[in-house]
Amino acid sequence: MGLDEDMAGVLATFVTEAVELVEDMEQGLLLLESDPASVETIHAVFRAVHTLKGSSGMFGLDHLGGFAHVVESVLDRVRAGELDVTPELVSALLPCSDHLAAVVAGVQAGRLEATAAEVADGQVLLTHLEPFLAEVPGTGTAPVRSAGDNDPTVAAGDPVATDPVPVRWDVSVRFGPDCLRNGMDLLAFLHYLATLGSLAQVRLDTSVLPEVDEMDPESCYLGVDLVLETCADKDSIDAVFDFVREDSTIAIRAGRGQLDDLAERARAATATGHDLGDALVLSGALTARELAAARLDLGTSAPGADGESALGDLLVSRGLVLPEVVHGCLRRVGPAEPVVATAPVVGAHDGQSIRVDAVRLDKLIDLVGELVIAQASAGLRATAVGDVHLLEAHSEVMRLVEGVRESALSLRMVPIGTTFRRFERVVRDVGADLGKDVRLVLSGGDAEVDKALVDRIGDPLMHLVRNSLDHAFEDPAERGRTDKPSCGTLRLHAFHDSGNVVIEVIDDGRGLDRERLIAKAVERGLVEPDAVLTDQEAYGLIFEPGFSTAESVSNLSGRGVGMDVVRRNVAALRGTVEIESILGRGTTVRIRLPLTLAIIDGFLVGVGDSAFVLPLERVTECVELRTGASPRQCMELRGAVLPLIRLRDLFAIPGQAPGRQNVVVVEHAGQRAGLVVDVLLGEFQTVIKPLGLLFSHLQGISGSTILGNGDAALILDVGALVTRHAEQERSRQLGAA
Amino acid sequence: MTATGTGRTRRTVAAPPLLLALEGELDIQVAAERKSALMALVDSLPVPTADGPVPDLTLNLRQVTELDTAGLQLLLLGSREAARRGARLLLVDPSPAVTGALALVHLELDAAGALVTDAETSR
Known part of the structure; x- marks a missing residue:
């Protein structure tokens, strides 16, 4: 497959989204198993599959789209109340989500067409879905809803889903200038929209087409206003634009002709205790995403009637909903209000987070790591010079670097x-x-x-x-x-x-x-x-x-x-x-x-010419090793015996131990031990550089780091040291016994 | 002296061709080249004079295999620029790729082949 780079990039975005959609689908199905009547979950699953189908179509991934289409058809019947959620249905659908995940993984690996194995798998799964696809009620083994188990919440359902009459939607599309360059072709989107229903009117907006010299033939200057006549709900229309939403302005709103219907549905929803936003979503006038974005912008201010009308005003001013619909609802909302605790809005997190390339993030963390090291180096120089103002300035820099480090790390969290x-x-x-x-x-x-x-x-x-x-x-x-x-x-x-x-x-x-x-x-x-x-x-x-x-x-x-x-x-x-x-x-x-693999708060100690870093959280205290203490392998610390590990011996560091040595008491999983070192060099915040493959078998060392003066220091793995020492002691005692 | 389909008469003395045939894709991949070609065509229009009518430009689209948004945009740009100089850009013999794209956005060609713009059309 000769994918050029642009296409590969777009495809990567698609794969990321698709993986999430498949996950959503699986999550939803599992939720449905415990709560089969949840209308919201049914819709969430449907939306996930629907969006997946739509975007695969846009990328010409017919094998993916085709399979998703069948699954969608089954879910559509569930949504329309023709099919009940049964354990059998969930068991038939779950493998389908696995299959979709596998196919998406295939796409990620660059396979744009189905492999023979995938086709075979798909066929088997579709056969299992067949009973649920039965077009004529009663012909298949599909569990047809019986009158007895009419769950009122399902029956009330989503009014749009059960409504077979096509609705006219005003859709206004203004692509961002870079959309074409990113492989998003406006005509392809229209083409796809046309498959949802019929494009009753299309008007091209060429008003921003610039002068010849300024016109970049690869930028998009065309806008489209169209009227789409479709049975699909607003979410489905909205989902078509998932891949261009960030750069573009997309407005979808019910046409004037549909006003009465919508207002009526929205009113009905408010009467049953929904607040304005939810009522609008239920009526189909607004998508959950639009609502979430609007609520986010409003902030948490003013619950109750004031908040409702503020929300209404905002939605109208954004052209998302016609004022008539909102006013119809607001009149009813007043007294009969917040009886129902609003469920968390689906997709509410959309507006609050942005996706960042992991590589860029790693780069940032890396740089911050270097910054920490450079800053430590500057600190050493400043101390050496002894200039008070320099030291002051440096401590301020240190404080800021600390803050940058914290927030950079939290990005990875x-x-x-x-x-x-x-x-x-x-x-x-x-x-x-x-x-x-x-x-x-x-x-x-x-x-x-x-x-x-x-x-x-x-x-x-x-x-x-x-x-x-x-x-x-x-x-x-x-x-x-x-x-x-x-x-x-x-x-x-x-x-x-x-x-x-x-x-x-x-x-x-x-x-x-x-x-x-x-x-x-x-x-x-x-x-x-x-x-x-x-x-x-x-x-x-x-x-x-x-x-x-x-x-x-x-x-x-x-x-x-x-x-x-x-x-x-x-x-x-x-x-x-x-x-x-x-x-x-x-x-x-x-x-x-x-919590993190990248940076640790360390405690720097020196033995001879070597420096070692201990993870600070392992260090409980430091005591002096009394001069003239016997060369025993333990000492007494406040009435308890503390086994000693002499780093000089352990690492065979040449040279004579100084007269005064120090003991760093470390703790690991309830065991304590004292590490005997020459000097204590204090706290040291450091970036962990993993050891190369060559040293990966070394026990007791978890990494290395560069000190401010450019020297390397080993980071000790306290857990391994303590455990190993305990084992050696035991075998020694056993030997002695 | 040559006669065109519209029966209008043109001076051909030392005049550039006023005609361009596009081949292959008319999409974002080649948008930059096509833009220069199209603008060269527009620039070949003679300066309007008081006496004679400005001739039309002819863009033959029979060999166009693909038309995307970038391509469509160029056609609209060309039409606008031609119109600003009092001429029409006639799209003649459009291939199925072209007619398909135009139909999708409800753009129509008049009898001569000029784009009918800024008119809402209902199906």
């Missing part, structure tokens, strides 16, 4: 909730496969973490979730014999804890059997028969490679692979895993991760 929601599907599908009834409860999804972390924590979490489903949860029959509810609960919980984000996977299953784990480990020769293990150590056994207590191997887990991968992956992210478990009550797996 995304809520972990998106990752969590992926598991709804996993829990559902795997639970169904295993015949286990498991409910997924998500909490703390708004805890923010570095985007890079979010991307990389998905796999370990997936292992944990699958493992819980497979092993932790009892069969329904077994649960029935206990006092637990028959439906198991799996919780994913995230929260911030002093510079870390903690993710917990909590199940109320059978729990880990400590004795059995140890017996198994003894059998495998992993621990000595008479060894005394702490709970952490015993439970930690499940992370040993090849360790499994499962009697049977399922296709999901039980082969003993997976859990060791989890620990390795988490360790690679500078995180740790802990396990708590109560036999018979459940298990909590707790993953602790740093």
Whole structure:
């Protein structure tokens, strides 16, 4: 496929959008499963598929558009109330969203036409959809709505959806100057609009066509005002312009002829307790996006009648709605007001966020990192010169750089909730496969973490979730014999804890059997028969490679692979895993991760000529190592024994230790240790440069950094150091015994 | 002396051709070249004089395989510029690609082939 660069760029945008749309579709379907009557969700799913179909058509991706079209037809029947949402329907549609995702992934990989496998898959899925497509009621196996289960909310439905009479819409399109250059052809859009209905009137606006010399033949100067006669709702028309919305001015509004209808519908909606904005959306006069944008611009000011009329005025002044419609509603809105808590507006976040290329963001973070280093260097010079004013100025710069760093890093922060929601599907599908009834409860999804972390924590979490489903949860029959509810609960919980984000996977299953784990480990020769293990150590056994207590191997887990991968992956992210478990009550797996991978607050120490950086959050205190202290490997600190790790010995640093050494007390997962160093150099904020591949096997070192004076310093991985030291001590003691 | 289809008479002495045939795509890829060609055509119009009528410009579109927004824009620009000099830009023998695009935006050609602009048309 000879894609030129422009096209590739546009296609990348398309893929990003398409991936989101497919995700929306999947989310919606899962929601529908628990709440089949939700009109809003049905509409959201429909819109997602509809938009996907529309934009694939625009890019000539017929294989994608064709498939989406069939799915859309089924959803359209649901929307029109001809088809009920049943578990069978959701089960038939979910694989379709997978298929769409796969095809979109194919497009991303540059395949603009379906592969044979995709065609075959698509055919199978479409066959499964056929029962739901039955045109004539009663001919297929489609569950036709019975009179008995007429849910009033569905029946009231969206008046537009059930209305077969075409509506005339005034559509005004003013493309941004660069649209043509970006591959967005106005004529192609009109062509697509024409497929929604008929273009009753079209008027070209050439008023901004400039003088010959000023006219750039690749810029767009044409505007179009047209009247579209269609049964499609405003959202569908609006969705046609999804790809040009940012640069262009698009106004869609019901034609004068439709005024009475619309006003009537809007009035009806207000009478049932909707506020003005929602009523307008329900009536079809306004799209949710337009409403969200308008509400955002209004701010949170003036709820109630004042806010309503302000909103109305704004919508009219923007030409989104005709004044008559708004006034019709406002008269009714008054007294019978806010009985109903307004649901969060779909797409409300659209106006609040912008999409940024990840590469640009990384570039910014990189630069800020360099800035931090340069600033540290300037600080060193300033201290050396000792000029008070220079130092003052520098401390101000430092404060600002700190602020820039914070906000630059926060740009990378995304809520972990998106990752969590992926598991709804996993829990559902795997639970169904295993015949286990498991409910997924998500909490703390708004805890923010570095985007890079979010991307990389998905796999370990997936292992944990699958493992819980497979092993932790009892069969329904077994649960029935206990006092637990028959439906198991799996919780994913995230929260911030002093510079870390903690993710917990909590199940109320059978729990880990400590004795059995140890017996198994003894059998495998992993621990000595008479060894005394702490709970952490015993439970930690499940992370040993090849360790499994499962009697049977399922296709999901039980082969003993997976859990060791989890620990390795988490360790690679500078995180740790802990396990708590109560036999018979459940298990909590707790993953602790740093908030960001890019920058740490460090504590700089020196040994001989070398400098090392310790993550500041690991440092609890610093004490002096008494001169003439015995060369023992531990010291006494306020009545407790503190094991010592001598960095000079550990890294075989040449030279004689100075008379006065210092001990930096570090803590990791409840264990403390003292690192013996020559000098303490103070706090140091630094950018982590990952070690090259060559050094990736090194334990105890998590990265490197450049100091202000240009020297390199290693960043110590305290967790690994402490663990390794503890292990060595134990084996030494065992040897001695 | 040559006779045109409209029966008007033109002086051909030392006059440039007043005719241009476009081939292939008329789209954004070639918009810059086509613009120069089209403007050269417009510039070939003789300076209007008091006595004779200004001749029409002829743009043959039989070989045009594709017309997009950028192309359409050029046709509109050409028509406007011609009109400013008292001439008409006649689009003759339009290919299906051209007629399709014009129909989409409800633009019509009059009997001679000039674009009928600024008129709302109903289907």
